[in-house]
Amino acid sequence: MYSNQKTGRITGILLLFVFISGILIFQFLQGSVLFSDDFLTTTSENSNKIISSTLLGIFSGITSIVIATLLLPIFKRHNSYLAYLYFAFCILNFIAIMVDNVSVISMLEMSNEYANNENDSSVKILETLVYQRHRWTHYFYLLISCFPVFVLYFTLYVSKLVPKIISIFGIFAVLLMFIEELLSIFGHSISMDLLFPIAIIQLTLPIWLIFKGLKP
Structure with missing residues (x-):
């Protein structure tokens, strides 16, 4: 019992860090x-922000793997397949995140090159290519991020480690996010409001875990 509560509270703190990191980064x-219309200029002017965001993204990704590692023995008691699936999706x-970060750094390097030589026409030619590449890597990262979150809430639902209202709302919220991101990839975004439920539950779950932990 104590082990579940303690692990749950540690998990809650780490999940809160991941949530806050996402807000800060994006x-x-x-x-x-x-995503500004003049990223060639603005990116180099905000290089410290961009570098900080990539480092924070790496720490956030590592934290997610740590969370999966902490929850692995607890989840295995209820469903070993879901436990390892969650761990695998966190690695994915x-x-x-790393692929998206490479794209971000590429944009920063191009912006720095443009700032040093604004007359270089080759940089302007590559502008659209680099921008669109980042757009694609970013959307695919957001899409992939739905997988571990869905498995997390589904496992919490199956195991009854948190109140069902939290796990059910989490499943519903991540499905809305997946639909919005998938449609955005095809250029048919519905509304960014579809991401509001996932923001609510991704804040609610950590707070619940910090104060209540996981059920025994």
Whole structure:
């Protein structure tokens, strides 16, 4: 009992770190810079933000793997297949983060090159290519990130380690996110409001775990 509660509280703290990291990276460090109409100029001007965001992304990805490692023995008692699937998807998510980070650094390097030589026409030619590559890697990263989150909430539902309302809402929220990201890839985004439920539950679950832990 104590082990489950203690592990749950540690997991809650780590999940809260992952949630806050995502907000910082995409809302404050990267979003307004990399997706601006003039990223060639703005990216080099905000190089410290971009570098910080990539490092924070790496730490966040590693933290997700640590969470899966902590939960593995607990999840195995209920469903070993789901336990290892969650662990595997967390590793896949980390790989997606690294691919996205490479794309981000490529944009930074191109922006630095443009700042040093604005008359270089080759940089302008590659601008659209690099921008679109990052757009694709970013959307695929967000899509892949749905997999471990879905398995997490589904496993919590099966194992009854948290109240069912949390796990059911989490499953519903991640499905909405998956639909929105998938449609965005095909250029048919519905509304960013579909991401609001996942933000709510990704904050609610850590807070619940920090105060209550996992059920025995």
